Amino acid sequence: MSTHLARFGLSPPKFRALVELHMAGDRGLNQSELSRKLKVSRANITGLIDRMEKDGLVTRELHPTDKRAFHVALSERAEGMVNAFLPAHNDFVHRAMSGLEYSEKETLIALLGKMKKGFDEL
Numbered sequence: 001m002s003t004h005l006a007r008f009g010l011s012p013p014k015f016r017a018l019v020e021l022h023m024a025g026d027r028g029l030n031q032s033e034l035s036r037k038l039k040v041s042r043a044n045i046t047g048l049i050d051r052m053e054k055d056g057l058v059t060r061e062l063h064p065t066d067k068r069a070f071h072v073a074l075s076e077r078a079e080g081m082v083n084a085f086l087p088a089h090n091d092f093v094h095r096a097m098s099g100l101e102y103s104e105k106e107t108l109i110a111l112l113g114k115m116k117k118g119f120d121e122l
Helices: 002-006 012-027 031-038 042-054 076-096 102-120
Strands: 058-062 070-074
Touching: 002 012, 012 031, 012 042, 012 070, 012 076, 031 042, 031 070, 042 058, 070 076
Parallel strands: none
Antiparallel strands: 058 070
């Protein structure tokens, strides 16, 4: 997976952050929301956002109602990247799962859903 993402110049944490911010749409996320979604500490999310901002992938502004928090959104450059790499990534995942029977895919999806729920409750 890391090799696949490296073709786009992305580390797994940057990829996950870009996807979460893309899914949030124009509203973006505040840093603590992104930290919770990625299951990383505040220190780690600050470092990740610092690097992504330096790379021109995100914009970071003071939160409009909470001056202690920052609001993070994708830059135009990052939106273009996401739109370019998501189809290739989806194809990669499809090919990786091509050896599974339909019933196995259903079981895998159900198990991963249970795991996600467990992680969300941590």
